[in-house]
Amino acid sequence: xxxxxxxxxxxxxxxxxxxxxxxxxxxxxxxxxxxxxxxxxxxxxxxxxxxxxxxxxxxxxxxxxxxxxxxxxxxxxxxxxxxxxxxxxxxxxxxxxxxxxxxxxxxxxxxxxxxxxxxxxxxxxxxxxxxxxxxxxxxxxxxxxxxxxxxxxxxxxxxxxxxxxxxxxxxxxxxxxxxxxxxxxxxxxxxxxxxxxxxxxxxxxxxxxxxxxxxxxxxxxxxxxxxxxxxxxxxxxxxxxxxxxxxxxxxxxxxxxxxxxxxxxxxxxxxxxxxxxxxxxxxxxxxxxxxxxxxxxxxxxxxxxxxxxxxxxxxxxxxxxxxxxxxxxxxxxxxxxxxxxxxxxxxxxxxxxxxxxxxxxxxxxxxxxxxxx
Ligand code: ADP
Ligand code: MG
Numbered sequence: 525x526x527x528x529x530x531x532x533x534x535x536x537x538x539x540x541x542x543x544x545x546x547x548x549x550x551x552x553x554x555x556x557x558x559x560x561x562x563x564x565x566x567x568x569x570x571x572x573x574x575x576x577x578x579x580x581x582x583x584x585x586x587x588x589x590x591x592x593x594x595x596x597x598x599x600x601x602x603x604x605x606x607x608x609x610x611x612x613x614x615x616x617x618x619x620x621x622x623x624x625x626x627x628x629x630x631x632x633x634x635x636x637x638x639x640x641x642x643x644x645x646x647x648x649x650x651x652x653x654x655x656x657x658x659x660x661x662x663x664x665x666x667x668x669x670x671x672x673x674x675x676x677x678x679x680x681x682x683x684x685x686x687x688x689x690x691x692x693x694x695x696x697x698x699x700x701x702x703x704x705x706x707x708x709x710x711x712x713x714x715x716x717x718x719x720x721x722x723x724x725x726x727x728x729x730x731x732x733x734x735x736x737x738x739x740x741x742x743x744x745x746x747x748x749x750x751x752x753x754x755x756x757x758x759x760x761x762x763x764x765x766x767x768x769x770x771x772x773x774x775x776x777x778x779x780x781x782x783x784x785x786x787x788x789x790x791x792x793x794x795x796x797x798x799x800x801x802x803x804x805x806x807x808x809x810x811x812x813x814x815x816x817x818x819x820x821x822x823x824x825x826x827x828x829x830x831x832x833x834x835x836x837x838x839x840x841x842x843x844x845x846x847x848x849x850x851x852x853x854x855x856x857x858x859x860x861x862x863x864x865x866x867x868x869x870x871x872x873x874x875x876x877x878x879x880x881x882x883x884x885x886x887x888x889x890x891x892x893x894x895x896x897x
Contacts, residue, residue: 526574526637526897527590534588534595535633541576542663546654546892548572548646549696550729550855551846552705552806553813554791556821558690560750560762560784561711563791566692567720568700570889571640573651577659582631587615590637600631606684614649615656617684621676622660629664641884644731645846645853649685650693653677654892662894670698670891671713688747700891707795711763718798720888725803725841728858730869731882732827734851742823743848746780753781762788783820787813807842807857814844823849827877834869838862 531538547568554564580586588595589611596612598605603620606613615634622629634656640648654677661668668676677694681687691710699706704717750762756773759765762784770781790809797805814832818824828845831854835843843856870881 525639526576526635528897530590530637531576531635535578535586535635538576541578541633541635542659543895543897544575544577544655544659544662544892545572545895546575546651546658546697547700547889548640548648548651549693549700550646550727550886551692551696552727552855553794553809553844554787555813555817555844555846556746556823557784557787557791558692558710559688559747562762562784562788564692564708564710565705565718565791565794566696566708567705567888568696568891569640569646569886571638571646571884571886572889573636573638573640573648573655574895575655575659576635576637577663578633579663580631580633584631585616585619585634586632587612587634588636590635591642600629611652613685614652614680617680618653618656618660618676620684621679622657622666625676627661627664627666629660629666632660632663634659641731641882643735643852644729644882644884646729646884646886647693647697649681649687649689650677650697653680653694654697658892658894671695673892674698688744696891698891700889702888702890704888705798707791711761718795720798721801722803722857723801724859724861725857726860727886728856729846729853729884729886730831730843730856731853731884732831732851732873733879733882734825734827734877736825736850739848739850742850746821746823749777749780750784753777779820779822783816786816786820803857804841807840810842810844810855810857811836817845817849821849825850827851827873827879828854830873830876831869831881834865834872838865840865 528538548571549566551566583600586597642648674694678691707718708715794809832843846855873881
């Protein structure tokens, strides 16, 4: 929640603030499909970035992050320039997009807090964007629908922060609904809610706390390879592509294409499995997805494989790496009473890699909204 004691200390008069929160997200399945016009199946999680806000009757924005314990300040006429503090560029990027879209807003005091781990694959970046956007638009009377909010968040991250990301994270942080996953077509932005009836199962995030330095280079290379596939086969989109057509591609590109096409199929099958309450089938699809990410898309690493192999070995029904790869987290589908494997896994992992794992239990939650504290 919001640390109101700290808020009082930093800005004073906490009672004058309004409070907002936006969730992180986890993607059940559909990995490396979002920038290929594909399908994804995320849900918003019960971990948030919180934003307290008030107008300050000046021409300045003052912004404080409790996470970084840092303050920044800039004038309303200085929104074009990036801040030297990296984290400030997420909220500032939101103001930049709003301003460039012709919206007007006043000087504000903004206080950020969170219980969402950074860089763990839960998209704290989309959460900060959507929390700030909900807060700023509401107090300034700017009316935006959820789709516009998702697009503004993505634009801020793409064009102001300078991170090339798809729309899934922001879309989920805006549209999330407790008890529901979102089946999203990233090409058309058509979506439908899929009830998360997991019965005795729940999702667990296992963060390897590893980030290999090749991650961003390899990510850009995968995106290039996907463009190359379409160019070679003279297609506008992966959605026009059939598996029988990829045989003429060089072997590496064949593998990449096969992952994307089969992963889209797995998303469709996962939606069906969830709707049928067939959680074991969903688990099997998660393992299949991991295998494909490891062998065809080649974005896994020793640490991620170690965790997934362990889960398989213990008869956990499903798990896979999530996110860009070369480190980061594993999502596991676990029976509630099975959680006692955590200590054993952590110990074996520590022995092999000298790194501590982090475990996060996650439940679904609503998208960005105003709250009372
Ligand atoms: P993630 O996978 O968590 O989205 P990113 O690297 O995309 O990882 O985004 C993380 C960045 O978002 C942080 O480095 C920071 O700049 C910003 N951020 C996230 N949470 C906060 C917060 N509570 N306060 C300030 N900045 C934050
Ligand atoms: Mg991010």
